[in-house]
Amino acid sequence: MASLLLGIPVGMFLALNRFPGRxxxxxxxxxxMGLPPVVVGLFISIFLWRSGPLGxxxxxxxxxxxxxxxxxxxxxxxxxxxxxxxxQINPRFQLQLTALGxxxxxxxxxxxxxxxxxxxxGVMAGFGGVISEVGASxxxxxxxxxxxxxxxxxxxxxxxxxNFVVAIALSVILLFLAFAVNLALTLIQQKRQRSAWxxx
Amino acid sequence: xxxxxVELRDVExxxxxxxxxxxxxxxxxxxxxxTVLGPNGAGKSTLMRIxxxxxxxxxxxxxxxGAAVPRGxxxxxxxxxxxxxxxxxxxxxxxxxGNVEMGLRFRGVxxxxxxxxxxxxxxxxxxxxxxxxxxxxxSGGEAQRTSLARAFVxxxxxxxxDEPFSSLDPPAREEMLLTxxxxxxxxxxxxxxxxxxxxxxxxxxxxxxxxxxxxxxQVGDPEDxxxxxxxxxxARLVGFENLWSATALPLxxxxxxxxxGGRQILLPSIRQPGKxxxxxxxxxxxxxxxxxxxxxxxxxxxxRFQGNVTRVIPKGPLLWIEVDCGFPLVGFLSRExxxxxxxxxxxxxxxxxxxxxxxxxxxxxxxxxxxxxNGKQE
Numbered sequence: 075m076a077s078l079l080l081g082i083p084v085g086m087f088l089a090l091n092r093f094p095g096r097x098x099x100x101x102x103x104x105x106x107m108g109l110p111p112v113v114v115g116l117f118i119s120i121f122l123w124r125s126g127p128l129g130x131x132x133x134x135x136x137x138x139x140x141x142x143x144x145x146x147x148x149x150x151x152x153x154x155x156x157x158x159x160x161x162q163i164n165p166r167f168q169l170q171l172t173a174l175g176x177x178x179x180x181x182x183x184x185x186x187x188x189x190x191x192x193x194x195x196g197v198m199a200g201f202g203g204v205i206s207e208v209g210a211s212x213x214x215x216x217x218x219x220x221x222x223x224x225x226x227x228x229x230x231x232x233x234x235x236x237n238f239v240v241a242i243a244l245s246v247i248l249l250f251l252a253f254a255v256n257l258a259l260t261l262i263q264q265k266r267q268r269s270a271w272x273x274x
Numbered sequence: 275x276x277x278x279x280v281e282l283r284d285v286e287x288x289x290x291x292x293x294x295x296x297x298x299x300x301x302x303x304x305x306x307x308x309t310v311l312g313p314n315g316a317g318k319s320t321l322m323r324i325x326x327x328x329x330x331x332x333x334x335x336x337x338x339x340g341a342a343v344p345r346g347x348x349x350x351x352x353x354x355x356x357x358x359x360x361x362x363x364x365x366x367x368x369x370x371x372g373n374v375e376m377g378l379r380f381r382g383v384x385x386x387x388x389x390x391x392x393x394x395x396x397x398x399x400x401x402x403x404x405x406x407x408x409x410x411x412x413s414g415g416e417a418q419r420t421s422l423a424r425a426f427v428x429x430x431x432x433x434x435x436d437e438p439f440s441s442l443d444p445p446a447r448e449e450m451l452l453t454x455x456x457x458x459x460x461x462x463x464x465x466x467x468x469x470x471x472x473x474x475x476x477x478x479x480x481x482x483x484x485x486x487x488x489x490x491x492q493v494g495d496p497e498d499x500x501x502x503x504x505x506x507x508x509a510r511l512v513g514f515e516n517l518w519s520a521t522a523l524p525l526x527x528x529x530x531x532x533x534x535g536g537r538q539i540l541l542p543s544i545r546q547p548g549k550x551x552x553x554x555x556x557x558x559x560x561x562x563x564x565x566x567x568x569x570x571x572x573x574x575x576x577x578r579f580q581g582n583v584t585r586v587i588p589k590g591p592l593l594w595i596e597v598d599c600g601f602p603l604v605g606f607l608s609r610e611x612x613x614x615x616x617x618x619x620x621x622x623x624x625x626x627x628x629x630x631x632x633x634x635x636x637x638x639x640x641x642x643x644x645x646x647x648n649g650k651q652e
Binding site for chain 1: 323326347350354356357358360364366367377380424425
């Protein structure tokens with residue numbers, strides 16, 4: 075969720091504005107889309123270590139640390155896909171919206187509407203990245219029981235202990251979760267595509 | 275007289291260091307249709323965006339009813355009295371209805387009122403049966419009509435059109451032009467039409483602005499520009515078929531003459547001998563005669579040349595005839611005028627009154643037909 079709040083606006087900003095350093099920013103985002111979670115985990119751990127720059131916050135091995143790691147992993151994916159979606163719109167469309175009397179905010183809303191299908195794809199991809207991720211959660215969360223043990227890290231643990239039954243059960247739950255969320259998103263996506271707008 | 279509705283003062287725009295627009299002053303009067311005619315890259319679209327208040331000029335200011343238009347979000351209320359129709363329809367990916375009511379939605383008009391206001395325009399533009407259609411399934415003409423309805427629903431005080439019909443095929447385009455003219459006349463909307471098509475500019479414009487290289491080269495009513503261009507550049511823009519580089523010759527019996535391609539042309543006014551000139555004559559002012567035609571009395575006030583026909587091109591009901599008189603000359607003939615169209619190589623006589631020869635002041639067009647054709651024989 076947080077990565078959506080961060081990724082969509084940043085993606086729109088990058089797509090709609092021209093400024094020095096923009097190419098570098100876009101390149102960073104695109105690199106970020108393929109960021110290995112383990113690397114993210116390592117860097118966030120370094121930052122959050124007691125002796126690290128943010129060590130005073132005492133966040134390492136807490137759910138908050140996992141949250142930060144997940145945002146860092148998913149935000150570039152959402153940003154990159156938003157960027158791609160907005161950029162494929164004719165730039166003059168934005169001008170046309172302005173010319174029809176849209177305020178700056180209304181232009182942004184309308185652009186999101188226009189790209190709602192690819193934007194949903196971005197959401198799905200971001201979700202997929204987060205739910206399947208294990209390395210970073212393990213490293214910054216520590217896989218502590220009742221606190222930072224998430225489905226993926228628990229699965230890894232149970233498998234390594236030889237508890238395949240538990241591991242399989244956890245996997246099924248994970249699969250089901252992924253399926254449910256994506257089903258919901260797909261339904262929204264396909265419904266929008268079919269129905270005439272405004273609905274009635 | 276009331277002040278102008280919109281006025282630009284000292285507007286300048288630069289893109290990556292190059293000046294693309296420089297308008298010391300331009301006025302738009304309430305109720306008029308102003309057309310901006312210019313070649314590609316003249317800065318027409320930039321000018322239109324500034325007049326539409328959707329782009330803020332780097333330097334200078336726009337005035338609306340005498341008051342400077344504020345910058346930033348504060349200009350929204352004024353901006354909403356304007357709207358623009360672009361070259362491509364630029365419709366949102368929803369239904370025709372969703373698009374037509376879009377501007378009203380931006381203005382916070384409630385749904386019921388929107389429906390009521392949209393209806394007459396859907397009917398007027400023949401879209402009633404298409405309201406629920408998605409825009410991706412529309413033809414080019416239908417899409418452009420949707421775009422037109424979307425603009426007119428807003429009842430704008432100023433409507434700006436940026437080459438609105440150049441993507442349509444000729445019949446659809448003609449039909450749209452007439453529809454537009456009729457709507458503009460019946461609603462009394464102030465409009466600015468930006469185009470590179472001089473027929474469009476002259477048909478719709480009460481006043482025409484000739485925009486060349488980001489500068490206003492001339493402003494006037496269509497006849498003014500068509501017959502009395504202020505410079506060689508404007509003459510080329512408004513379609514002077516004959517533009518000749520010439521050199522003024524010494525006076526002989528009080529008549530000024532100039533040399534063009536080894537021949538002498540009589541001029542209507544005195545020019546300093548030795549001076550380089552650019553002469554313009556409209557093809558419609560040139561009379562072409564077969565050499566065996568009954569000889570009219572020689573007139574002192576006319577230029578008369580014999581030459582060989584080099585090309586004959588049909589243009590609607592007329593024939594466009596290119597003649598080599600030592601310099602290239604273009605004239606029209608109606609198909610009925612000669613029983614048989616002239617063929618290349620045939621001798622032909624060209625006559626035109628001295629008063630039709632215009633000495634066009636600089637700036638002269640670069641790389642114009644004049645240069646290409648004169649270059650050929652040098």
